[in-house]
Amino acid sequence: MSLEALYQKLRDEITKVVFGQDEVIDLVLAALFSSGHVLLEGPPGTAKTLLARTVAAALRLSYRRVQMTPDLLPIDITGSSIYREDQRSFEFRKGPIFTNFLLADEINRASARTQSALLEAMQELQVTYDGVTHQLPEPFLTFATQNPIEHEGTYPLPLAQLDRFMFKVIVTYPEAVDEEKVLREHHATGGMSDPLKMNVQAVVGPEDLLEARKIIRATHIREEVIGYVRRLLHATRGDDSLAVGASPRSGLMLLMAAKSLARFAGRDFVIPDDIKAAFLPVMRHRVVLSPSAELEGTTSDAVLNYLLESVEVPR
Numbered sequence: 655m656s657l658e659a660l661y662q663k664l665r666d667e668i669t670k671v672v673f674g675q676d677e678v679i680d681l682v683l684a685a686l687f688s689s690g691h692v693l694l695e696g697p698p699g700t701a702k703t704l705l706a707r708t709v710a711a712a713l714r715l716s717y718r719r720v721q722m723t724p725d726l727l728p729i730d731i732t733g734s735s736i737y738r739e740d741q742r743s744f745e746f747r748k749g750p751i752f753t754n755f756l757l758a759d760e761i762n763r764a765s766a767r768t769q770s771a772l773l774e775a776m777q778e779l780q781v782t783y784d785g786v787t788h789q790l791p792e793p794f795l796t797f798a799t800q801n802p803i804e805h806e807g808t809y810p811l812p813l814a815q816l817d818r819f820m821f822k823v824i825v826t827y828p829e830a831v832d833e834e835k836v837l838r839e840h841h842a843t844g845g846m847s848d849p850l851k852m853n854v855q856a857v858v859g860p861e862d863l864l865e866a867r868k869i870i871r872a873t874h875i876r877e878e879v880i881g882y883v884r885r886l887l888h889a890t891r892g893d894d895s896l897a898v899g900a901s902p903r904s905g906l907m908l909l910m911a912a913k914s915l916a917r918f919a920g921r922d923f924v925i926p927d928d929i930k931a932a933f934l935p936v937m938r939h940r941v942v943l944s945p946s947a948e949l950e951g952t953t954s955d956a957v958l959n960y961l962l963e964s965v966e967v968p969r
Contacts, residue, residue, distance in 0.1 A: 657687070657866050657869050657870070657917045657918075658917065658918065658919075658920050660858060660862055660866060661683055661687070661917070661918045663857045663858065664683055664686075664709075664712050664713075664857060664858055665679060665680075665683065667708070667711075667712040667854050667855055667857055668705070668708050668709060668712060668854075670708075670852060670853060670854055671704065671708045671849050671852050671854060672701050672704060672705050672708055673828060673832045673835045673836050673839070674828030674829055674831075674832025674833065674835070674836070675701065675705065675825065675828065678694075678705065678823050678825055679705070680915070680918065681821050681823050681911075681932075681935050682694075682705065682709060682797075682821075682823065683709075683914075683918070684821075684911050684914035684915055684918070684932070685795075685820045685821050685911070685914075686709065686795060686863070687863065687866045687867060687870055687914050687917075688820070688867065688870050688910045688911065688913065688914045689793070689867055689910075690795075690819075690820025690821060690907070690910065690911070691776050691795060691796040691797070691798070691818055691819045691820055692795075692796075692797050692798070692819060692820065692821050692823060693761070693798050693799075693800065693811075693816070693819040693821065693822045693823070693939065694706065694797065694798070694799045694800075694823050694825055695799070695800050695801075695802050695822060695823070695824055695825065696801070696802070696824060696825030696826060697801060697802070697827070698801055700825045700826065700827060700828075701825070702799040702825050703757070703759055703799055704849070705825075706757045706797040706799065707719070707757065707848075707849055708849040708854055709755075709797070710755045710757065710849075711849035711850050711854040711856065712849075712854055712855070712856060712857055712858065713754075713755060713856060713858050713859070713863075714856045714858065714859040714860070715753075715754035715755050715793070715859070715860055715863075716753045716754045716755065716791065717753060717754070717755045717756075717757070718750040718751075718753040718755075718756055718757070719750075719756075719757040719759060720750050720751075720756065720757070720758050720759065721759050721760065722758055722759060722760050722761050722762075722763045722764035722768070723763055723764065724763060724764065724765060724809075726764050726765070726768050727767075727768060728767060728768050728770070728771035729749065730749065730768075731749050731750060731751050731768065731771045731772065732749045732751055732771050732775075732781045732783060733746060733747050733748040733749030733751070733752065733781070733783065733788075734746070734747060734749070734783070735747070735783070735784060744784075746783060746784075746786065746788065748788070749781075751771075751772070751775050751781060751790065752781075752788070752790060752791065753791065753794075754791050754792075754793055754794060754795065754860065755795050755797070756794070756795070756796045756797070757797050757798075757799075758772065758796060758797070758798040758799075759798075759799050760799060760800060760801065761798040761799065761800050761811065762800040762801075762808040762809055762810060762811060763808055763809070764809065765809055766809050766812065769809065769811060769812075769815055770815070772796065772815070772818070773814065773815060773818065775790060775794070775796070776796055776818040776819075777818055779792065779794050792860070792864070793860060793863050793864065793867075796818075796819075798819070813898070813940075813942065816939040816940065817901075817903070817904075817939075817940055819939065820907050820910070820911065820936065821911070821932075821935040821936060822935060822938050822939035823935050824938075869917065870910070870913045870914055870917055871913070872922075873913035873916055873917060873922055873923065873924060874922060874923040874924070875909060875912075875913070875923070875924045876923070876924070876968075878968035878969075879912075879924055879925070879926060879929065879968060880909075881968065882926055882929060882965070882966075882967065882968050883905050883908055883909060883929060884905070885965050885966065886900075886905075886908075886929070886933065886961065886962070886965050887899070887900045887901075887902070887904070887905050889961045889964070889965050890937065890941055890958070890961060893957060893961060894944060894946075894947075895943060895944055895946075895947040895952055895957045896941050896942065896943060896944060896947070896954075896957060897942045897943065897944040897945070898940075898941055898942035899941060900937055900940055900941055901940065904936060904937060904940045907936050908929060908932055908933065908936045908937070909924070909929075911928075911932035911935070911936055912924045912928035912929045912931075912932050913928075915928045915931055915932060916928045926967045926968055930962060933958065933962055934955055934958055934959070934962075937954075937958055938954050938955055938958060941954050941957070941958070942954075943957070
């Protein structure tokens with residue numbers, strides 16, 4: 655099965671449950687097919703958790719959900735050693751992070767210490783406990799959600815943690831026609847949020863994902879497009895509104911995301927429009943506004959949009 659067909663099958667399953675979030679779904683699937691983790695940010699009730707659970711239900715992968723709370727400890731995620739009296743030795747009992755698909759719900763409610771438990775796993779695909787390294791299953795994906803409007807009892811993610819996420823996707827309220835569909839289709843479920851009970855089928859397995867990733871890596875990128883990405887990165891570093899610009903790693907993430915979007919469109923090469931579509935979700939959490947820009951009420955999205963319009967696009 656082609657990657658385009660695989661993408662369409664997954665998309666068809668997700669849109670059985672999640673309505674009016676087409677761009678969000680495309681970005682989530684782009685991360686899924688290119689080894690990326692996703693941070694979903696939006697107000698409560700906009701189907702962030704439902705989307706993540708629906709993606710998990712459409713995959714033949716192991717899935718675990720962790721509700722992040724202030725009293726959660728790192729070992730509650732990674733696991734810990736227990737003493738086995740019969741063997742007179744310690745045994746490592748794996749935590750929920752040992753799964754293919756991890757949902758860290760309301761990640762900014764966990765303390766910085768607990769958030770840091772995810773760092774090694776998301777970057778190195780392993781967990782080190784008591785000097786022993788334990789490999790995570792492959793593929794391994796982390797989807798995290800957070801609400802942007804609550805500050806009490808939350809711990810903002812540091813830049814190093816944010817950088818582990820391929821995308822920060824903003825989930826907004828649906829358009830009127832889509833909201834009516836949500837109300838029409840879901841009013842009878844009485845708040846039920848189990849995608850399996852809503853007829854979502856597992857259509858993609860781990861072997862499909864790993865094969866798709868090989869195809870995406872082989873997607874062609876012209877030198878002119880690489881030059882375009884370099885100019886965009888340099889533009890973020892030279893803008894007075896940004897105290898921290900984009901790193902080379904963010905450029906690599908941008909190219910990987912663009913490759914996925916190109917394949918979804920049935921192309922084996924990247925065009926500048928793919929770069930533009932992925933630019934904000936890849937960059938918005940990796941740049942830092944200058945204090946003066948923050949005082950003026952400027953947003954990182956506004957600065958990035960300005961740069962996108964001002965940097966010359968290759969033909």
